[in-house]
Amino acid sequence: MNLRMIGWSHHEAKLDVRQMLVFDPAQTAHALGAWQQRFPQSELVLVSTCNRVELYSACKDENRLPTADALIDAILSYHNLSREQYAECLSTFSQREVVQHIYRVAASLESMVVGEPQILAQVKEAYQCAQQAGTTGPLLHDVFQTALHTAKRITSETSLHKHRVSIPSVAIAELASCVFESFDGKYVLILGAGEMAEETLRYLRDAGSPEIHVVNRHEERGRQVAKNWGGDFHRWEDLWDQLARADLVISTTSAEEPIVSTEAFAEHVEPRRHQRPLFILDLAVPRDFSPGVGQALGIYLYSLDDLTQACQRNEAARAAELPAAEKIITEEADRYFANAHYRATGPVISELRRGMHEPKNAELSRLFNKLPELDDHARQEIEQFADRLVNKMLHPPLESLRDASQNGTHHGLLDALRRLFQLED
């Protein structure tokens, strides 16, 4: 079992760094395909979300497992980025740390908002994407499947996820409510029509009855979202008009550059607002609004990183549940490694059984040839006796092997069994 992970997350890397490293689904598939050729013996999964970009690798042969440097280089060279700027703020894990980390990620313990539900689906999608790209195998399959199982167990056994909490919900409940007394009748502008936009709308609807307006480059998708939420769709060309009228803007586009620059905002929007307060939640990575927009009078601009404080409060409120969640993660990681080790002992156990049963069968044949007068019932009794004897003789060493594999100390025992019973390697 050889595992390695390298990645950048919101804990160490600022938004400016993460937005340079992020992969969209098409890029993920393409990158995985390219890396498969570079690391042919390895299994690979890339998890890329707003808050993290992480590359997981696994290989049966320790010598062929990609080094951390090779994995870092794979990601940076894909984006044509220099190592100096990005190598300082990354995390590298190996073996058990990798398993515990992905468990924590899937259970949202590593999320900006602890307990947010989106990350589980994102981990699932990342694994499916790797499956489609053909870069997964039995090792990472086990890791990711048990990660999903652990996340579900934490959801059901703790109240960490009791209330639906995500970045949009924190943004609406803790920040937008400082600006607006109620969301009833507020002119809410949604830029982009992705999953995050819909998640935000869900919370807005719970909080009041705002007027929803959707602006999206892709008209069909934008109209669909507007229709789903009883809002109006506006073409991309109407962006400035809509910004001039809005009370609250939630931007979640996947544009690669800011769609609203400071200069454009000052020219097209600011003069028409007369300093009327506008709260902008820029939840996109990379940013949709240039940071300078937030300097304008009456404009309150929040990006993902700005939500950190609110999220930390959220995390503190759930701190009481964290020990229980951590305990589950430790249990599941122990179980995962025990199972993995036990699976590693499989070939030796099979050899051992074969080594015992073959002489048993040979001796039984010899006995039955010598005693041809035995009837079928007597033969059956003798066969059962021989089976029970072999099984009872095998039981203590197999139990010891099982115990040793639970603790991860089975390697010495395996060697001893191989030598004692002259098993094939």
Place this chain on the structure above:
Amino acid sequence: MDSGINMICFGACYAIALALELSGLWTRIRLRRVACLMVTAAGLVAHTWYLGKRVAELPAAPLASHHDWYLLAAWVLTTIYVGTLFYYPKKSLGVFLLPAILALVGAASLAATKPLASFEAPRVWGLVHGVFLMLGTVAVLLGFVAGLMYLMQSSRIKNKTLASGRLRLPSLEWLERANSRALGTATVLVGGGFITGILSRLAQQGDRGFVPWSDPVVLSLTAMMGWLIIAEVFRLIYPAARQGRKVAYLTIAAFVFLILVLAIMTFGGDSLHFKSETIGQAAPTAGGPT
């Protein structure tokens, strides 16, 4: 029989309530809000008792002197504060309202307790004049407090420091609305007080009546009312002044004028309001500052 209740009783209660409110900014104290409510309620009862005692002693009270006038304004503001404890229990409004209440109580301790000049004015005019200006003062104070909170909340949101403390302020929308309403209400009430003051003056002197425009209190009050009217007109014709920080600035400016008026009223010994010392003591009537 002397009940022993004096200004120190309710002043101390309000000071303890303020200390409790402030303590909430640093640490979590169980039942702090309940303790705050109980202490303020106790202060309000003592405050009411004290005003009642003043009415019993001086029939024209509680608007017969500057001292009573300040205390009545503080009483109204305290009642509003108690209301906010019920309606907005999670907001730190007391941090802003209680200092204003204590300032009014402090001003009352400095202000003269002697009856205001009546100049033989009809009692009703003096009463209406005093009530208008007292309520106008409360409105300006509320606007000032709302304006301060708006600027602070706006700054906290802008600088992304909302999570750094336990100060919980109302939303900008609520504060802006409170600001606008306080400014509009103050304009009407101060305007009403100003007009009734003139009418009172004319009524007491008949055809010989004249308005002492050069009197410091009248002059400063005229300036304040002029500012309030200008602010309202400004808000009507300039859209940006109807929302956001502009409204807060307008109410804070109104507060500066109010401080000027109150300072002259309290310390301006040569104002016509103090001439009662010589001519009005025998027959005190209700009246405000003008």
